[in-house]
Amino acid sequence: MAGTAAAAPRFLHIDALRGIAALLVVWLHVTQFFQAQLAPVQPMGGLALARFAQDFDFGRIGVMLFFLISGYVIPDSIRLDRPSPLATFAIRRVLRIFPAYWLSVPLGAGAMWWLWGRPFGWREILVNLTLLQDLVGVPPAIGVYWTLLVELVFYALCIVLALLHSLHDARRIAWLAALLAGVHTLAVFAAWRGVALSLPLAFLPLYLSFMLCGALFRHLDDGAAIDAGARRLLAALVGYYLVVFPLAASWAIGPRNNYVVCGAIALLVFLLGTRVTRLRAGLFVWLGRISYSLxxxxxxxxxxxxxxxxxxxxxxxxxxxxxxxxxxACTLLGVAAAAVVERCVERPGIALGRWLATRWQQRAAARLR
Incomplete structure (x- = not known):
């Protein structure tokens, strides 16, 4: 998903983690699509690749890893020491996400809907261009779009926290992450007991909690002052997401295709990749830089x-x-297309966003003189 590829060597490992996350999502979707569409009419070997990816839900692991990375990167990109930080943040984010996204919408409509005789009209396309389709009950052109809406909610949360002077307050971030974890746990327990709930609303606290955990790890890596209480809360959250919650969920519904286990695996990969062995292999770093388009x-x-x-x-x-x-074959095709889109669409959008943000900052600074 969308993220700012950092140029500093200390962030190469974050790009590599993005590359791994993208490959996991691709593995699940390609094998899932072929199993559903081709396997019923054509005998084929290797269906175990699809079953393995589905049993462990590689796509969910990749998405949760993306959310941790977003939390690690995004809050620090709001520079509160500069003029008009929130407006410039919004400008950069819009031009980071939407150009490639807009390009994907008509392609998704054609490849995922029209070719297969499924209706998807101009109204649906126009609503999809706003990225608000899930909020108004319009089907997405491509199923992965829901994660981008979660990203937008996280951006809004970061802006609210900045306005409350809490965005870089580790203790408040830790308490909020713990509160969101508790809300999600209560929601899924209620659903398990048969209470009808809105699943998107039930899962949003989990995703935001993961993102805030990523932000806390960034605090640690930057050497920011973090009091003992925040450190204990982060350690408790890690223990909860890695051990307690997965064991409870596995007991309740089994370990296969269990989103809680997927979250634990994603967190484990994130911890290994940021605290144990920082992967900086050129291929994975490059894949991370084109991961949004991929x-x-x-x-x-x-x-x-x-x-x-x-x-x-x-x-x-x-x-x-x-x-x-x-x-x-499909992975190579996707990588080739992503490389072109990243160079021809993403980079110009990022450059335009930086230019507009700089101009906005200059005008804001001039007004303050």
Whole structure:
């Protein structure tokens, strides 16, 4: 998902973690789509790749890892020591997220809906361009869009915390993360006991809690002053998300395809990648830098490949390949497209956002003189 690729060497490991997260999401979706669309009409080997990804829900692991990374990066990008920090933050974020997103919407409409004879009209496209489709009951052009709405909510939360002079207060952040964890736990316990709840609203506190945990780890890595209470709260949250909550959820619904276990795995990968072994391999760092476009475009491109395969004769060698071949081909196609979009769309958008933010800061500084 969207994030600012840091140029400083200390953040190369964060880009590498993004690359890993993106590959996990791609693995799940490509194998899932092929299992659903091609496997019923064409015998194929390697279905275990799909079952393995689904049993452990690689997509959920990747998304939760993205949320931790967003928490690690985003709050620190709000520079409260500069003129008009919140407006410039909003400008940069809008031009970071939306240009590539807007490009993905018509592609998603065509590849995920129109090619398969599913209705998706201009109203749906226009609503999707606002990124508010989930709030008004309009289907998304591409299923992964819901995570971007969570990102926007987190940005809004960061702005509110900044206005309350709490964005860089580790103790308040820790208490808020713990409160959100408690809200989510109570919500899922109520749902488990049969109480009807809005699942998006029940899960939002969990995602925001993970993001705030990422922000707390950034405080630690920056050497910021963190009192003992905040450190204990963070340690308790890590223990809860890594051990207590997964054990309870596994007892209640089993370990397979269990989102709580996925969150624990994501947190473990994040901890290993930021505190034990900081991966800086060039390939993963590069994949992290194109991960937003890879995240957006891999699904519609996979569906285009599937549609083309289904147009081929039943005895065509194109339709009888091993799942690993299709996974590799669709991943490479997605990576190639993401590299082009990152260079031609993302970078100009980021540059424009920085220029507009700088101009806004200059005008704000001039008004203060």
């Amino acid at each position: 995240y957006l475009f891999h699904a519609p491109l996979t569906m285009l490949v599937l549609w083309w395969l289904l147009q081929q004769a039943a005895d065509s060698p194109w339709r009888g390949q091993h799942m690993l071949v299709y996974l590799a």
